Amino acid sequence: MDCLFCKIAEGKIPSKPVFQDHRIYAFADIHPQAPVHFLIIPREHIASLHEADESHRELLGHMLGVAAEIARQKGLGNGYRVVANIGPDGGQTVDHLHLHVLGGRAMTWPPG
Numbered sequence: 001m002d003c004l005f006c007k008i009a010e011g012k013i014p015s016k017p018v019f020q021d022h023r024i025y026a027f028a029d030i031h032p033q034a035p036v037h038f039l040i041i042p043r044e045h046i047a048s049l050h051e052a053d054e055s056h057r058e059l060l061g062h063m064l065g066v067a068a069e070i071a072r073q074k075g076l077g078n079g080y081r082v083v084a085n086i087g088p089d090g091g092q093t094v095d096h097l098h099l100h101v102l103g104g105r106a107m108t109w110p111p112g
């Protein structure tokens with residue numbers, strides 16, 4: 001399968017690692033939208049949250065927990081945002097499930 005984030009998780013395309021274990025990989029976003037902006041992806045190819053099923057529940061919880069853990073390590077105690085863009089209307093551009101973690105500046109609401 002020709003998937004950018006699968007290749008990044010496998011190390012076939014270079015990235016700046018933030019965290020990794022046997023289930024997930026976190027790396028710096030190439031076009032950061034905030035002073036801190038990294039992505040968390042499962043090593044397993046899942047197209048989006050929409051395609052995740054009950055067997056992925058623990059994995060999804062792990063991704064969120066790691067998001068918070070890294071945010072604590074990066075000193076984002078004043079707040080940050082965790083975003084999942086899903087499908088065309090959600091603005092998803094890479095069809096491999098990922099969480100954005102953005103911080104280091106005040107966010108606005110509503111999102112565009």
Ligand code: AMP
Nearest residue numbers: 015028029030031085091092093094095
């Ligand atoms: P989304 O629009 O939610 O699908 O987010 C995809 C994200 O992947 C965007 O924020 C891109 O900047 C980021 N991105 C695309 N290619 C790379 C890459 N090679 N390394 C790191 N981040 C990337």
Ligand code: ZN
Nearest residue numbers: 003006045096
């Ligand atoms: Zn993939």
